[in-house]
Structure formats: structure tokens, C-alpha cells
Amino acid sequence: TLDRCREARPANTTRAYAPKQREFKAWCDRKCFHETTRYQVTAAKMHLFLQEEVVDRQVRFKGTDRKVGVATVEMYVNAISDLFSDQQSRGANAHPHPRNRLIKALLSSLRREQHEKNKRDYVDRGVGSLLDGYCTxxxxxxxxxxxxxxxxxxxxxxxxxxxxxxxxxxxxxxxxxxxxxxxxxxxxxxxxxxxxxxxxxxxxxxxxxxxxxxxxxxxxxxxxxxxxxxxxxxxxxxxxxxxxxxxxxxxxxxxxxxxxxxxxxxxxxxxxxxxxxxxxxxxxxxxxxxxxxxxxxxxxxxxxxxxxxxxxxxxxxxxxxxxxxxxxxxxxxxxxxxxxxxxxxxxxxxxxxxxxxxxxxxxxxxxxxxxxxxxxxxxxxxxxxxxxxxxxxxxxxxxxxxxxxxxxxxxxxxxxxxxxx
The missing domain is CATH 1.10.443.20 (Centromere DNA-binding protein complex CBF3 subunit, domain 2)
Known part of the structure; x- marks a missing residue:
């Protein structure tokens, strides 16, 4: 039933989550965690992964030195949380949900830093306003x-x-x-x-x-x-x-x-x-x-x-x-x-x-x-x-x-x- 549900999920969700989940598992392999719990998602493991692999890294596009934003970090959190839900449904993970107060505090801190950075860099404030797109x-x-x-x-x-x-x-x-x-x-x-x-x-x-x-x-x-x-x-x-x-x-x-x-x-x-x-x-x-x-x-x-x-x-x-x-x-x-x-x-x-x-x-x-x-x-x-x-x-x-x-x-x-x- 679980496999059938995953096959029937929206294609865009799979397209967005699958690469990030593979990246998390590759990081677990490099860390050489114990084989029985290597890919098991926990709050501490998610936080360490975000700090080492996601936060403050450059975006993966040529010709730019821009760093990833809060939205990208949140997407990683959602993808790894989805992996946790799948493990829990299969009885392979008894830990509490990884999106705990520490992860929420990290996201809140990143949002504040992003806001201050936008002010320092004089980012266009019309983005997301009435001037975004067209209006006539x-x-x-x-x-x-x-x-x-x-x-x-x-x-x-x-x-x-x-x-x-x-x-x-x-x-x-x-x-x-x-x-x-x-x-x-x-x-x-x-x-x-x-x-x-x-x-x-x-x-x-x-x-x-x-x-x-x-x-x-x-x-x-x-x-x-x-x-x-x-x-x-x-x-x-x-x-x-x-x-x-x-x-x-x-x-x-x-x-x-x-x-x-x-x-x-x-x-x-x-x-x-x-x-x-x-x-x-x-x-x-x-x-x-x-x-x-x-x-x-x-x-x-x-x-x-x-x-x-x-x-x-x-x-x-x-x-x-x-x-x-x-x-x-x-x-x-x-x-x-x-x-x-x-x-x-x-x-x-x-x-x-x-x-x-x-x-x-x-x-x-x-x-x-x-x-x-x-x-x-x-x-x-x-x-x-x-x-x-x-x-x-x-x-x-x-x-x-x-x-x-x-x-x-x-x-x-x-x-x-x-x-x-």
C-alpha cells in the first residue's frame, strides 16, 4: 500500500524531493554511520546535514556566487521529513519527528539573516509587491x-x-x-x-x-x-x-x-x-x-x-x-x-x-x-x-x-x- 501511494503521488513532489533525499543518503554514506541505522532520519542528523551541506553553500549554477536562500533550506527540511514519514510508516523509525524546535530555530534565524542581507544588498523591494509582474x-x-x-x-x-x-x-x-x-x-x-x-x-x-x-x-x-x-x-x-x-x-x-x-x-x-x-x-x-x-x-x-x-x-x-x-x-x-x-x-x-x-x-x-x-x-x-x-x-x-x-x-x-x- 505504501509503495502504491508513493507511485501515485504528484510528479512534481517526487521531482522536488527525490534528489534531496539521495543527497542526504550520500552524505550518510560519507559519514559512515552504522549500517543498520545509516539512513534513519533523526533531528540531530538532519540538523548536522543542513549545517554541513546546505546552509551557506553556493547555488549550483555556473557564473554566480550567490548562496542558497531560506526557501531552499526549507525544501531540504521538507524532503528529509518526507523520508522520515516513509520510514515511520514502514516501522523502520521510532524517533520523534525531526522538525523539532532546533530546526525551527535554525529556519527562523536564517529568515532574519536573509532580511538583513537583502537590506545590505539593496535588493529590489518591488519583488512580490503590486509591481511584481504586470497590473494594467x-x-x-x-x-x-x-x-x-x-x-x-x-x-x-x-x-x-x-x-x-x-x-x-x-x-x-x-x-x-x-x-x-x-x-x-x-x-x-x-x-x-x-x-x-x-x-x-x-x-x-x-x-x-x-x-x-x-x-x-x-x-x-x-x-x-x-x-x-x-x-x-x-x-x-x-x-x-x-x-x-x-x-x-x-x-x-x-x-x-x-x-x-x-x-x-x-x-x-x-x-x-x-x-x-x-x-x-x-x-x-x-x-x-x-x-x-x-x-x-x-x-x-x-x-x-x-x-x-x-x-x-x-x-x-x-x-x-x-x-x-x-x-x-x-x-x-x-x-x-x-x-x-x-x-x-x-x-x-x-x-x-x-x-x-x-x-x-x-x-x-x-x-x-x-x-x-x-x-x-x-x-x-x-x-x-x-x-x-x-x-x-x-x-x-x-x-x-x-x-x-x-x-x-x-x-x-x-x-x-x-x-x-
Missing amino acids: TEDLVSISRYYMNLNTGPDLRNRMSHFLCHACLLRGESARNMELPDLFSVILENEGFTECRALVMILGHGKTNQYGRREFGSCIRHCNVEVCPFGSLALYLFFRWCVQMEDVPNFLVPENWYDIKVLKSGKGPTTSMTYRAHYDATIKAFTALGMHSKAKTHAARGSGARMAELVGATESQIRRLGRWNASTMEGCYLSALPREAMRSLAGFTPDRNTFFFGARIAKSPRAPSNTDFPVYRDLHGSVHARVSTSRCNQWAFGLVTVPSYSAFTRRPFFAGSSPYS
């Missing part, structure tokens, strides 16, 4: 234009991932694991003069959701087409199915499309975008635009929450949209559509009846024809055939219906030729 729509427009000017398929994907993470307050892992059946749309009534359609994402797995609990992310169209999550997703899918000529899935057969990733890699439609690709894309964009963020793949989640608060969304609404401490009522009975926060991140006021499309972004005067987009015929027919069957018809993919076509064809606010129109 103008910054979002700059990010959008950066990716659009690169004019490649992967950059359309990177642009879409950023705006979905921003509008829905998604973690990078949640966005990368998203699949086509996780997307659907619903119409929100009494939102304004024009039809308001919400894009909803089913999040069945993530950092704080390891057991398949049903969670949702949601957003509406942005008042500025350049930073609209609907438009970015429609443009990316158009590129995949109409430019790259990726095979359009048959929605009547779940096996043909349930495994297709929204953020795919270059290896195939069923392989998700890697963490490294997501990380590198964010780093390059922020560096080119002169933005600074402590977080990388989570930058949009934090900046989006701060922007929603600046516009006027309440803490409870932001908490619901970001799925922070979701309650039982939220998971079982509510719609999981915090409209105030959704309006705030879409560029509208948090009040009801403020959603609208201006004259430049009105609906297309005509429906798409087969000569415009041949792939549209296949998508539209496949989706409606699926809905008309007796099988599960809860999947209402709004991006391949007529309203989404207007999302793709509506003209942007900036002048000149544009890939949006």
Missing part, C-alpha cells in the same frame, strides 16, 4: 503584440496560454493539462445589451486537487479584443485546424478527441506543452518587454488576481475564481461562475448589466460559409450530431458555433491590418 491592460496589450509579432504557431499557443491563465487565474500546470472535453461554454443572462457567453474549463487535477475533485475556471470576452481569451483560443484553434491542417476530431467518438490537448506540444495533439517550453516563453516575453516577475508560469495567476482587486472585485469573488480554499457549497451546489471577478478581468466594472460589444466588435453580418472555412462545416456538423445523439451531450463547445465565429472575425481597436480580421 496596457501591459497585457504589450504581451499580446509581442507574441503576435513573432508570427509562429507556438507563439500563438503561448499567447493563448497566458491569457487563459490570466482570465481564469489558472496555474501553469492546470493550463498545460487541459484537454478539449474540459472546455464548454454557457450563456450568462442579464449581463448587458449583447449576448454574454462564458468559457468554462473543467479542472479535474492540479496542485491542490490530486483526487479528481471537480473544479472550474471561467472567463468572458474582454472588452479589448487584443487581450481577449476567447479570441486567442479561437485564433490558435484556427491555426491548428485550418493552417497546420491538423485532423479535425470526430466528436461522435470520445476516443478520438478526449485525449487531445488544448496546449499541445510539437510531438502530437495528445502530448501537452512541457513546463520548460512554458517557462522559457514567459521568460523571453517578460525580458523583451522589460517586465519583472518572481513567478514565471504562475505570473498570470498572481497578476490577474491583483488586477481584479484593483478594478473592484471582492476578495470572496477572487477566491472563488482562483479556487483558493473552495468550500463544499461551491463544489456541490453553486455554478462556480463568480461573475464580479469575471467582469473585472474582462475590462468591465464588477456591476451587473455592463457587458457590451462596441460597434467595431459587433457580430459578423453573416454566418461562415464552407468556402470561408471548410473545416467549420466538419466541426459544426460533428458537434451538432453529437448533441442530437442519446449519448452524454453536456459538451457544448462554444468556440465552434456561430457566436464564436464572430469572436474570431471581430475587428480590433488598433488601426491597420491585423490577423484578427
Whole structure:
């Protein structure tokens, strides 16, 4: 049972803990502890290991003499404590928990020293504040234009991932694991003069959701087409199915499309975008635009929450949209559509009846024809055939219906030729 539990644990946890546990065991070998208790974790052994191997050592990157910080030391403490828990569960360790008062005092002392060092070194105090990342729509427009000017398929994907993470307050892992059946749309009534359609994402797995609990992310169209999550997703899918000529899935057969990733890699439609690709894309964009963020793949989640608060969304609404401490009522009975926060991140006021499309972004005067987009015929027919069957018809993919076509064809606010129109 214990082996089965360890195999089922999150991959990121194993990736973070395993190297540090191996390092601890290698240190035990060098110390030549008794064979029967060589790898047994105790508080004294952990403290000695931290003092000799971790605290005040240089980071393992070339070209820098920076020393490890408190966060790294805490990660070692967590990794070795995890090894202790495994030993105790197997009956191989009867000692008390190694994270005793001595370890806590060491961490507290390191935090104070880190604070004093930051003051002496004049470390940027804007890190972790409102200035960390971005906080204006103008910054979002700059990010959008950066990716659009690169004019490649992967950059359309990177642009879409950023705006979905921003509008829905998604973690990078949640966005990368998203699949086509996780997307659907619903119409929100009494939102304004024009039809308001919400894009909803089913999040069945993530950092704080390891057991398949049903969670949702949601957003509406942005008042500025350049930073609209609907438009970015429609443009990316158009590129995949109409430019790259990726095979359009048959929605009547779940096996043909349930495994297709929204953020795919270059290896195939069923392989998700890697963490490294997501990380590198964010780093390059922020560096080119002169933005600074402590977080990388989570930058949009934090900046989006701060922007929603600046516009006027309440803490409870932001908490619901970001799925922070979701309650039982939220998971079982509510719609999981915090409209105030959704309006705030879409560029509208948090009040009801403020959603609208201006004259430049009105609906297309005509429906798409087969000569415009041949792939549209296949998508539209496949989706409606699926809905008309007796099988599960809860999947209402709004991006391949007529309203989404207007999302793709509506003209942007900036002048000149544009890939949006």
C-alpha cells in the first residue's frame, strides 16, 4: 500500500524531493554511520546535514556566487521529513519527528539573516509587491503584440496560454493539462445589451486537487479584443485546424478527441506543452518587454488576481475564481461562475448589466460559409450530431458555433491590418 501511494503521488513532489533525499543518503554514506541505522532520519542528523551541506553553500549554477536562500533550506527540511514519514510508516523509525524546535530555530534565524542581507544588498523591494509582474491592460496589450509579432504557431499557443491563465487565474500546470472535453461554454443572462457567453474549463487535477475533485475556471470576452481569451483560443484553434491542417476530431467518438490537448506540444495533439517550453516563453516575453516577475508560469495567476482587486472585485469573488480554499457549497451546489471577478478581468466594472460589444466588435453580418472555412462545416456538423445523439451531450463547445465565429472575425481597436480580421 505504501509503495502504491508513493507511485501515485504528484510528479512534481517526487521531482522536488527525490534528489534531496539521495543527497542526504550520500552524505550518510560519507559519514559512515552504522549500517543498520545509516539512513534513519533523526533531528540531530538532519540538523548536522543542513549545517554541513546546505546552509551557506553556493547555488549550483555556473557564473554566480550567490548562496542558497531560506526557501531552499526549507525544501531540504521538507524532503528529509518526507523520508522520515516513509520510514515511520514502514516501522523502520521510532524517533520523534525531526522538525523539532532546533530546526525551527535554525529556519527562523536564517529568515532574519536573509532580511538583513537583502537590506545590505539593496535588493529590489518591488519583488512580490503590486509591481511584481504586470497590473494594467496596457501591459497585457504589450504581451499580446509581442507574441503576435513573432508570427509562429507556438507563439500563438503561448499567447493563448497566458491569457487563459490570466482570465481564469489558472496555474501553469492546470493550463498545460487541459484537454478539449474540459472546455464548454454557457450563456450568462442579464449581463448587458449583447449576448454574454462564458468559457468554462473543467479542472479535474492540479496542485491542490490530486483526487479528481471537480473544479472550474471561467472567463468572458474582454472588452479589448487584443487581450481577449476567447479570441486567442479561437485564433490558435484556427491555426491548428485550418493552417497546420491538423485532423479535425470526430466528436461522435470520445476516443478520438478526449485525449487531445488544448496546449499541445510539437510531438502530437495528445502530448501537452512541457513546463520548460512554458517557462522559457514567459521568460523571453517578460525580458523583451522589460517586465519583472518572481513567478514565471504562475505570473498570470498572481497578476490577474491583483488586477481584479484593483478594478473592484471582492476578495470572496477572487477566491472563488482562483479556487483558493473552495468550500463544499461551491463544489456541490453553486455554478462556480463568480461573475464580479469575471467582469473585472474582462475590462468591465464588477456591476451587473455592463457587458457590451462596441460597434467595431459587433457580430459578423453573416454566418461562415464552407468556402470561408471548410473545416467549420466538419466541426459544426460533428458537434451538432453529437448533441442530437442519446449519448452524454453536456459538451457544448462554444468556440465552434456561430457566436464564436464572430469572436474570431471581430475587428480590433488598433488601426491597420491585423490577423484578427
